[in-house]
Amino acid sequence: MNSPLGAGLPDAGRPTLLRHAPYTWQPYIQLARLDRPIGWWLLLLPCWWASLLASVVRHSPPNLWHLALFLIGAVAMRGVGTTYNDFIDRDIDAKVERTRNRPLASSRVSPQAAIGFLAALILVGLAVLVCFNRFTLLLAPASLVIVAIYPLMKRITFWPQAVLGLAFAFGALVGWAAEMGSLAWPPVLLYLGGICWTIGYDTIYALQDIEDDLVAGVKSTALRFGAHVREGVGAFYVLAFGFIGAALFAAGAAHGFGLLGWLCLGAHFIWQIARLEPADGNLALRLFRSNRDAGLIFAAGLAAQAILQITSSAG
Template identity: 50%
Template sequence: MSKTTRRRALSDIRADDLLHALSPRRAGPYIRLARLDRPIGTWLLLSPCLWSIALAELAMGRSPDPALYLLFALGAVIMRAAGCTVNDILDRDFDGRVARTATRPIPSGEISVRQAVIFLAALLGLGLLILLQLTPTAIWLGVASLALVFPYPLMKRITWWPQAWLGLTFNWGALMGWAAVTDSLAWPALLLYAGGFFWTLGYDTIYAHQDKDDDALIGVKSSALWLEERTRPWTAAFYLVALSFFTAACWLAGAAWPAYLGLAAVAAHFAWQVGSLDINDPANCLLRFRSNRFVGWLFLAGLLAASPVLGA
């Protein structure tokens, strides 16, 4: 197998993706740069936002506001695309040396750095338009999030725990969702943020095991390399702490029993992830990483079912 063929075989880009088939050919590289063909990252970014909105509405006794949910969904797509673009600009040299990422648009030469910067500016402009629709507290929180977004790609160069920085970044929506409903912050939102942080430590450590061999060769750090064979018990601990914080957030917000039923389903899913994890099988790790979208849906379903307006 040639080097090029191997890279295509191990690439995280799917050649048969439906979105590519339905899109203009020139749009393909930008779709891949924004990861629109791989929506799991958007789900992981969006879930804490939706949990927080639902929990705040529950605490305030309000009915769900579909427009707010949609606004955050659009924002998550755009800001995830912006984050991926920043990541690929800064990581272009590393990505070119890792089999899974070598065919991404910038290291493969499909998109120049200049084109990527222009694309990033357009995404940030769209993100700002969405942000300005929110409450003042949520707007300031959104601006503050940029201090986390831009340095993230550099963390793997300086710490064994870039997953911790990702946890701080990807769960910022737990604060923004609450602020978008109440124009303030409160303990349930902070506890939800803390729970999301440990959730991210778990799922992104699993994800990092796909690249551990290449990362070790090129000098990139990750929690997967630091934990190695200790990954299973540590991941179980991360998920247990996440569940504890989620439960505390629901209790402080006065959530009814369906919220805890949703968390019980999340706990069962976490147990499956940890129990069936094979850190030496990249396909196994990717499947368990992607399955975390169900964590988002199960918890959200429990929170919506717990709403006094919807009948709990």
């Protein structure tokens, strides 16, 4: 049996997973946003960028084991963030058309059950984390502090997207630390680029909710930029492109496929800005989701460069 509410969230993609999942699982799939993989993709990509950049620097092949661990960790930690966010925002979500059918807002999951589910997801994330070196084990939990304060920011500042960026881009530090056992300028610059990227794409996402946010008293950069939202998103995409490029140059990796991937990432940013129509919520959602492809383009460039270096050395 399928839940009519489970398939009805306006911002969900094709509800294939929900259609085939047992009825009792559906609210938890929605809590963890497993029906909307774009969230964990955007959390995962900075991890992959940093890990692959480290491979380019070390002239080593991509660490497939670590890349797989980051995938599992991103899915779990995305679930941690969304479950916690929905728990904190359950009263606000009930007032917003796009979110009123979320499991906690619609009372399909109790607060107590959500807390138990949250604990289970944290354990999965911890199981992944202990597979890495000690430095990474000490570094990664700092992101949970950012995750904890993020839902509160939309109540007090027009810049919650900046706090979200601090959390979503944190993988740039973790991915490098997992390979190198330390930090350096390249991952820091990559982190700054990821923060700016997140502010840009989440501002686009927030365009869907402007009217409801005004009613609910929720703040966002989409509201802050107002009629200048295209310029605002464009400015942060320029900063993201600049910081990510600086990371490549600082790592001595601004060549070959890595450089090509970076230029293609910039071209994707330009395409998004050219297409953006602030009044078109459906288009905003499509552009937001397209950032998975933008991030994968850059990751593919770094992976190709790492592999090319190995094959060239072997030849």
